[in-house]
Amino acid sequence: MIKLEPEILQAVEKPARYTGHELNAVHKDWDEVDCHFALAMADTYEVGMSNLGLKILYEVLNNRQDTACERVYAPWTDMEAIMRERSIPLFSLESFTEIKKFDFLGFTLQYEMIYSNILNMLDLAGIPIWTKDRSDVDPFIVGGGPTVYNTEPIADFFDFFILGEGEEVISEVAKTFVKWKREGKPGGRKGFLKEVAKLEGIYVPSFYNVKYNEKGYFSSIEPKEPEARAKIYKRVIKDLDSVHFVEKPVMPYIGIVHDRIMLELFRGCTRGCRFCQAGTSYRPIRERSREYLRELARKLVDSSGYNEMSLTSLSSADYSCLGELVDDLFADFEGEKVSFSLPSLRIDSFSIDLAHKMQQVRKSGLTFAPEAGTQRLRDVINKGVTEENLMTAVEAAFKQGWKQVKLYFMMGLPTETDEDIVGIARLAEKVARKYKEVKGKWGVTVTISVSCFVPKPHTPFQWFGQLPKDEFERRQRLLKDSITERAVKFHYHDARVSVLEGAISRGDRRISQVIYQAWKDGAKFDGWTDLFKEDVWHEAFRKCGIDMKEYSERTRDFDEPLPWEHTTPGVSKDFLKREWNKAVAEQLTEDCRRGKCSGCGVCPSLKVDIVDWKRKEGEVKANV
Amino acid sequence: MYKYRAQLTKGDEIRYISHLDYAGVMERAIRRAKLPAAYTEGFNPHLKMSFASPLSLGVTSDAEYMDFELTKPLCQPEIFDKLSAALPPGIRLIKLKPVKEPKPCEGKKHKALMAEVEQGIYEVVAPLTGDWDEAVKAVAAYNAASEVNYHRVTPKKTRDIEVKQYMLEPVKIGMSGDWVKLTMNISITQTGSIKPVEILELLHNEYGLPVALGRALINRSKLMGQGKDLIDLV
Numbered sequence: 001m002i003k004l005e006p007e008i009l010q011a012v013e014k015p016a017r018y019t020g021h022e023l024n025a026v027h028k029d030w031d032e033v034d035c036h037f038a039l040a041m042a043d044t045y046e047v048g049m050s051n052l053g054l055k056i057l058y059e060v061l062n063n064r065q066d067t068a069c070e071r072v073y074a075p076w077t078d079m080e081a082i083m084r085e086r087s088i089p090l091f092s093l094e095s096f097t098e099i100k101k102f103d104f105l106g107f108t109l110q111y112e113m114i115y116s117n118i119l120n121m122l123d124l125a126g127i128p129i130w131t132k133d134r135s136d137v138d139p140f141i142v143g144g145g146p147t148v149y150n151t152e153p154i155a156d157f158f159d160f161f162i163l164g165e166g167e168e169v170i171s172e173v174a175k176t177f178v179k180w181k182r183e184g185k186p187g188g189r190k191g192f193l194k195e196v197a198k199l200e201g202i203y204v205p206s207f208y209n210v211k212y213n214e215k216g217y218f219s220s221i222e223p224k225e226p227e228a229r230a231k232i233y234k235r236v237i238k239d240l241d242s243v244h245f246v247e248k249p250v251m252p253y254i255g256i257v258h259d260r261i262m263l264e265l266f267r268g269c270t271r272g273c274r275f276c277q278a279g280t281s282y283r284p285i286r287e288r289s290r291e292y293l294r295e296l297a298r299k300l301v302d303s304s305g306y307n308e309m310s311l312t313s314l315s316s317a318d319y320s321c322l323g324e325l326v327d328d329l330f331a332d333f334e335g336e337k338v339s340f341s342l343p344s345l346r347i348d349s350f351s352i353d354l355a356h357k358m359q360q361v362r363k364s365g366l367t368f369a370p371e372a373g374t375q376r377l378r379d380v381i382n383k384g385v386t387e388e389n390l391m392t393a394v395e396a397a398f399k400q401g402w403k404q405v406k407l408y409f410m411m412g413l414p415t416e417t418d419e420d421i422v423g424i425a426r427l428a429e430k431v432a433r434k435y436k437e438v439k440g441k442w443g444v445t446v447t448i449s450v451s452c453f454v455p456k457p458h459t460p461f462q463w464f465g466q467l468p469k470d471e472f473e474r475r476q477r478l479l480k481d482s483i484t485e486r487a488v489k490f491h492y493h494d495a496r497v498s499v500l501e502g503a504i505s506r507g508d509r510r511i512s513q514v515i516y517q518a519w520k521d522g523a524k525f526d527g528w529t530d531l532f533k534e535d536v537w538h539e540a541f542r543k544c545g546i547d548m549k550e551y552s553e554r555t556r557d558f559d560e561p562l563p564w565e566h567t568t569p570g571v572s573k574d575f576l577k578r579e580w581n582k583a584v585a586e587q588l589t590e591d592c593r594r595g596k597c598s599g600c601g602v603c604p605s606l607k608v609d610i611v612d613w614k615r616k617e618g619e620v621k622a623n624v
Numbered sequence: 625m626y627k628y629r630a631q632l633t634k635g636d637e638i639r640y641i642s643h644l645d646y647a648g649v650m651e652r653a654i655r656r657a658k659l660p661a662a663y664t665e666g667f668n669p670h671l672k673m674s675f676a677s678p679l680s681l682g683v684t685s686d687a688e689y690m691d692f693e694l695t696k697p698l699c700q701p702e703i704f705d706k707l708s709a710a711l712p713p714g715i716r717l718i719k720l721k722p723v724k725e726p727k728p729c730e731g732k733k734h735k736a737l738m739a740e741v742e743q744g745i746y747e748v749v750a751p752l753t754g755d756w757d758e759a760v761k762a763v764a765a766y767n768a769a770s771e772v773n774y775h776r777v778t779p780k781k782t783r784d785i786e787v788k789q790y791m792l793e794p795v796k797i798g799m800s801g802d803w804v805k806l807t808m809n810i811s812i813t814q815t816g817s818i819k820p821v822e823i824l825e826l827l828h829n830e831y832g833l834p835v836a837l838g839r840a841l842i843n844r845s846k847l848m849g850q851g852k853d854l855i856d857l858v
């Protein structure tokens with residue numbers, strides 16, 4: 001058991017990050033269970049504690065009699081320095097046990113820029129960084145989460161990955177482990193990996209041979225163990241009402257990023273935005289029932305004491321019974337002073353009315369995501385939103401009293417020209433002027449937040465070469481100079497980080513060497529702008545003899561094998577190609593939620609169906 | 625409105641949470657307890673609750689006081705049990721009393737909880753690193769001094785504080801195992817006070833008290849007004 005002296009805790013920022021004992025945390029007797037699972041996020045306590053997936057898995061694992069699940073997050077740099085100086089190993093927040101003693105250490109892979117932190121945590125735990133160096137005394141290192149659809153850049157650091165939704169499979173993993181352990185651990189470490197590889201959705205990277213061609217490009221990946229599948233499909237929950245959702249969230253003593261209840265209405269989004277990886281990787285749409293959500297909301301308010309609830313999903317306003325659900329919740333919590341919010345709004349007046357209803361008096365800002373500045377480019381990315389939609393929505397919002405609007409855009413999308421960039425400024429200005437028109441005076445703030453587009457695996461833009469950093473920066477300046485209205489404020493992302501993300505997210509196994517080198521040379525918390533060390537990363541690529549631009553800027557051939565195709569969310573390459581062709585032809589694709597199936601392949605290949613409580617039965621059937 | 629005063633602890637588990645976080649934790653506990661709590665008006669309603677003197681980060685307490693209001697009068701045992709059951713690890717409810725507001729004819733209302741605080745008693749324990757005699761001498765010298773200055777540095781300003789004006793009694797020293805135990809009785813005024821950790825620092829740095837400062841633990845054992853525990857003022 002790790003005990004931290006007062007002088008350590010007095011010396012660090014936010015010591016309660018490291019002291020545990022939260023309400024609803026689960027404490028089990030270490031010797032009473034067979035399987036010890038540490039769930040980790042390679043980011044701060046405040047970020048990690050806000051992650052919904054971890055909350056769910058924590059409860060799923062702890063609901064098993066044979067398993068104890070505990071939490072661990074990345075210590076902040078001040079704490080890390082002390083831990084290194086005093087040789088304090090990374091520990092869990094429940095029993096303060098050394099992480100190295102656990103059977104599993106599972107990381108949620110939220111974004112590429114936390115990879116260096118993962119290595120840092122392994123190192124702080126005293127666990128060998130490379131999979132090949134681990135022995136029977138080390139935990140199995142597991143990864144799952146959004147970036148799992150290209151795990152090759154970190155494949156050599158992990159024992160196995162879980163693809164897709166984890167509620168069912170994580171329990172299968174624990175069960176497999178307990179069985180293997182009780183049988184006397186036949187075959188040792190590899191013996192267990194062979195067993196776990198048999199489960200659907202599990203990818204054991206060390207069971208494959210990777211080949212590269214004479215040009216140095218990835219050419220193939222093939223199983224070398226009989227248990228390994230040639231292609232691994234994600235796991236998907238067919239009926240979300242049938243699996244466990246958070247009921248007793250661990251309650252932090254200090255403020256965290258999302259310090260409220262998160263009620264997940266549904267999974268999947270089939271609006272079909274062509275840049276969006278979440279859109280392809282969480283398909284199809286599956287809604288929880290209104291009754292179940294009501295029940296969950298009650299349990300969560302009672303067990304947490306929170307007075308704020310966010311109705312989360314990829315596009316919450318699309319929940320088929322949203323109006324009714326909100327009415328139910330208002331009735332259920334009348335007099336309890338619970339406030340509800342939607343994390344993102346659809347660009348239409350239904351959403352505005354709903355938001356108005358939810359935020360009776362307090363009118364914080366509204367957020368919309370037109371994503372591109374011109375209709376042409378919005379058609380390219382299949383963002384089915386017109387300027388008129390936006391104007392109608394903001395008009396309704398201004399009439400209801402909102403004074404702050406935030407608009408999200410992307411820069412560097414395929415086919416983008418300077419005209420599209422200037423279009424962002426024009427659109428924002430029109431929104432600002434709409435306010436004047438409605439209210440007869442100025443007084444609005446329109447904030448445009450522009451990120452740098454990073455092409456992602458398993459999207460229609462997966463072949464597209466990302467813009468060079470300098471070009472992003474030129475376009476940022478162009479946009480800045482194009483804004484003439486004082487009411488428009490401009491925020492943009494750090495292009496240096498986006499191009500690195502671009503290289504890593506479409507990387508192959510050789511990138512692990514670069515990540516390792518960068519971490520060795522001091523990279524950590526790369527997602528935190530003030531800690532991001534651009535030079536270290538560039539130097540790491542150079543030291544490894546790898547050209548970063550080959551990964552970020554090179555446009556891939558359609559028929560070129562891609563290093564992530566064997567780990568798939570189920571969307572077919574044909575569909576992605578079709579969508580690319582439609583993109584350049586500026587043609588739209590319908591949302592399959594209510595419209596016709598666009599044949600992405602997910603439903604037939606995963607044997608799953610859309611669950612939308614208001615879709616007319618039999619209207620849509622997936623193209624098999 | 626029906627007002628109650630609670631005496632609570634801040635245990636070792638939550639030693640390192642701030643005063644503001646402690647208030648947030650209590651607000652959620654009252655909500656979990658399903659008490660008919662009274663809220664402030666406005667866009668962002670908050671529970672009507674107030675606290676006595678804030679505790680420094682790292683200090684535990686047996687004497688945290690909170691006043692809160694309910695919209696219905698419930699009997700004391702019911703509130704006590706419901707609130708106790710809803711508290712997180714690290715907080716215990718020791719006592720609970722209704723605050724009897726005097727009738728208007730009886731004169732002035734209760735002072736705000738914060739304003740009632742006049743005195744705090746703290747226990748400080750720290751491992752002894754030298755001679756016991758030396759320790760006793762150091763404390764005696766401090767107690768004998770007529771004036772002691774503490775140089776307080778905060779991000780905003782630095783200033784010298786005369787400490788002895790806040791000492792209601794001489795610092796007492798005792799022993800438990802290898803640990804020194806100091807008892808400090810400190811006056812808390814509207815215009816200022818001195819923190820036990822600051823006295824400990826002075827004892828160590830200026831008077832040579834041989835203890836391991838970095839391992840010292842501080843606990844507030846009492847918080848008083850008019851010579852009584854705050855819970856007995858209602």
Ligand code: SF4
Nearest residue numbers: 284592597598600603
């Ligand atoms: S298979 Fe068809 S219905 Fe299913 S998610 Fe894909 S496009 Fe939609």
